[in-house]
Amino acid sequence: MQITPLVWIITIAVTIAFFVYEFFAHVRKPHEPTIGESARWSAFYIGLALLFGVGIGVVSGWTYGGEYFAGYLTEKALSIDNLFVFLIVMTGFAVPRMYQQKVLMIGIVIALILRGGFIAVGAALIENLSWIFYIFGALLLFLAYRQAFSDHESDPANGRFMKLVRRVLPVTDEYHGDRLTVKKDGTRFITPMMLTIIAIGFIDLIFAVDSIPAIYGLTNEAYIVFTANAFALMGLRQLFFLIGGLLSRLVYLAQGLAVILAFIGVKLVFHALHVNELPFINGGEPVEWIPEIPIWFSLLFIAATITVATVASLLKTRGDRVRAEQAADAGQDAPSDDSARPTDR
Template sequence: MWFWIGFLILVFILLALDLGVFNRRSHVISTREAAGWTTLWVSLSLAFSIFVYFAYEENWIESPMGGMEAAIDYLTGYLVEQSLSMDNIFVIALIFAYFKVPEQYQHRVLFWGILGALFFRGVMIAFGIVLLQQFQWMIYVFGIFLLYSAYKMLTSSEEVHPNKNPTIRLLRKYFPITKSYYGEKFFVKIRHIRAGTPLFVALVMVETTDIMFAFDSIPAIFAITTDPFLVFTSNIFAILGLRSLYFVLANMLNRFVYLKYSLVFILVFVALKMLAHEYVHLPGWVSLVVIFAALLIGVLASLLRPAKSTEKEVAQQGQNG
């Protein structure tokens, strides 16, 4: 139990340092600054696998798994969550563009959005593990759902429709929203009436879309492991790095035209692994290599594609969507 408490304390200390010390004042996050934070989060995530190894090898955490198996499952789960969060980055960029969120306030939106995501994902992970423990056939439901998610990702275009979002519609119906921004404030008081700002609406939009993406990513990690500690920690580290990764990639998102196909392949791979789990037992390192290779091929193919061809394909995708 103290491992869970210690991990949560570590996460909140890092978040407090992020917002309270390093980003106390709202400012435009430069690519160099974001790259530094991304390096830090990735380094912490990888270093945590060493702790996982010793925790399971020395039986600090009661589990039938050995240290190496646990570390590989953690790293594979982290890679799955990190790769699937790439699609989330595209949608966040569209949300910020739609609401015209000033660049200096985007970090604040992502910080509070990710803080909320930590809570909701924790609840969803706990619920999913209970379902799998009580109803083992749910793994087939998750597998079929991931195949459907892969199909939707392959055939649908990335679009943002806040007016069609039921949460946003409900929010605007029963809560006053200002037309203009008031600095970094989410709420303001106008004529003794407390109203939300467009920054708050953007935050709600980011939060609800992350919950929708969690319906894909959380079942996907159950194909790797159902160990609660490994599922939770790998998921949380991937989410923590999402914010800084967004600012690194914000100006070059349109370059990754082939990344979607890598994500579709990863979803199909983990779905088939779920559906065939009684007949096919792949070693943990095989899943890690396959997922890493799929992600690397999608990134390299996109970066090596000539810029003009990339822009043409992006335009065609927009017209087809």
């Protein structure tokens, strides 16, 4: 896939333009987006991402198109998991609803910048060190295990990192609109708004470690890696307000993502064996008999896993709600101890 510097410049410029427009058109003035507004923009960005993937398939071939769609699906699923943690952070810091857009916008921009840096590093490593696929594969298998048993009930707002930040920086206890700092008695303090953004930036760094090796397990093309990440992050702010209530119902999302990460980890190890140059593995020769997992199978596997995790989550939460309602009804219908006790004669 031949991508000229001009194409890179145009792509990055258009991506920046979208975020600048979002800030001035939607985020600059604090407000809580309506469901209709969130739905329209979410549909727009998802449609734009799909159209871009079709364009890659038509211009560069459907092998690259398939790699883009597999990468986009994976990054979108990881981004939704990211949203879940954002929700926990903003709840922990009690961010007013009307200011949450600004926090999300800054958090998403930080995520894109961090991922851009990781993409550049990953591309350089892959270009010069073929054995890096072993490292990426092992990392994803570890992350898959961690993801499967992750505890979303923890409170990032009061974790060790944020406690350290509070000790180092002067912090106010109350919000001052959407301001990040405020001056009191000649001293500059940071507000809980800034603390929230610091927490989300730190979480973005952790999530970048997950997402970049994952998508490099699906494609070696840095351009596809970048655009899939950019489109996965575009519209994430609107998606947060659209499915905010649904996030708590996706109880099997972490397990679904763990399966995807483990699958890509195995795929990376298989690929590493195919391009093996390590002298202590097969005498430094490629291992020919291990099959390469085709991109069409990866795309189907990722899509099926996301679908199964979503449907299973919704069925479980619906069943739990029905059982809770039945238990509540049974409790109301049951006679009390006093009414059930025979009266003395």
